Amino acid sequence: EIVLTQSPGTLSLSPGDRATLSCRASQSVSSNSLAWYQQKPGQAPRLLIYGASSRATGIPDRFSGSGSGTDFTLTISRLEPEDSAVYYCQHFDVSPPWTFGQGTKVGIK
Amino acid sequence: EMQLLESGGGLVQPGGSLRLSCAASGFTFASYAISWVRQAPGKGLQWVSSISGSGLSTYYGDPVKGRFTISRDNSKNTLYLQMNRLRAEDTAVYYCAKGLPTAVTPFGAFDIWGQGTLVTVSS
Numbered sequence: 001e002i003v004l005t006q007s008p009g010t011l012s013l014s015p016g017d018r019a020t021l022s023c024r025a026s027q028s029v030s031s032n033s034l035a036w037y038q039q040k041p042g043q044a045p046r047l048l049i050y051g052a053s054s055r056a057t058g059i060p061d062r063f064s065g066s067g068s069g070t071d072f073t074l075t076i077s078r079l080e081p082e083d084s085a086v087y088y089c090q091h092f093d094v095s096p097p098w099t100f101g102q103g104t105k106v107g108i109k
Numbered sequence: 110e111m112q113l114l115e116s117g118g119g120l121v122q123p124g125g126s127l128r129l130s131c132a133a134s135g136f137t138f139a140s141y142a143i144s145w146v147r148q149a150p151g152k153g154l155q156w157v158s159s160i161s162g163s164g165l166s167t168y169y170g171d172p173v174k175g176r177f178t179i180s181r182d183n184s185k186n187t188l189y190l191q192m193n194r195l196r197a198e199d200t201a202v203y204y205c206a207k208g209l210p211t212a213v214t215p216f217g218a219f220d221i222w223g224q225g226t227l228v229t230v231s232s
Binding site: 033050088094098099 | 159170
């Protein structure tokens with residue numbers, strides 16, 4: 001089973017700041033197989049990034065994904081108040097289980 | 110608009126059974142893998158099970174293997190999750206989610222999610 005470890009656990013930043021979220025896999029993951037989601041309280045998750053770096057439909061370009069192998073990054077270039085949420089990574093490598101990371105909570109000061 | 114709508118959640122005693130449904134609309138249901146993901150209160154997301162578009166391939170996470178069964182009725186655009194021998198640790202909001210296929214696999218990122226249905230296992 002591939003374990004995804006996200007860091008930091010919590011991030012508190014100001015509007016306009018740059019947020020950098022990390023997702024580290026316990027073994028190499030195909031870049032086609034890494035996704036990022038945003039979840040706000042009381043809502044279902046929303047797909048932000050798939051294939052490590054492709055933005056999903058309707059996602060603002062301030063969200064970007066990068067990385068390969070075991071290290072992946074979600075960057076929010078200019079934080080806005082509505083970006084306050086928990087962010088999860090997930091892999092879809094060859095075999096299940098298709099695990100999620102434990103999440104990074106982003107708060108806006 | 111592509112939509113998924115879960116139903117069937119509720120309160121059930123430990124050892125009991127429940128069947129969840131997920132009704133799809135706005136896309137060609139039979140063309141896509143669909144999955145169940147759950148979230149225990151205050152916790153993170155946990156992948157539960159996935160099924161291919163044809164229904165011929167199914168996968169389960171270890172915590173539910175042998176107790177839960179995923180199925181689909183493409184004529185009704187509906188996904189199901191039969192949950193048997195329920196335990197307190199199965200208490201969660203259950204989401205169904207549509208897969209975004211890649212060139213390599215039909216089981217890709219979850220691009221459409223339902224609103225979730227709450228399952229509470231308690232005596």
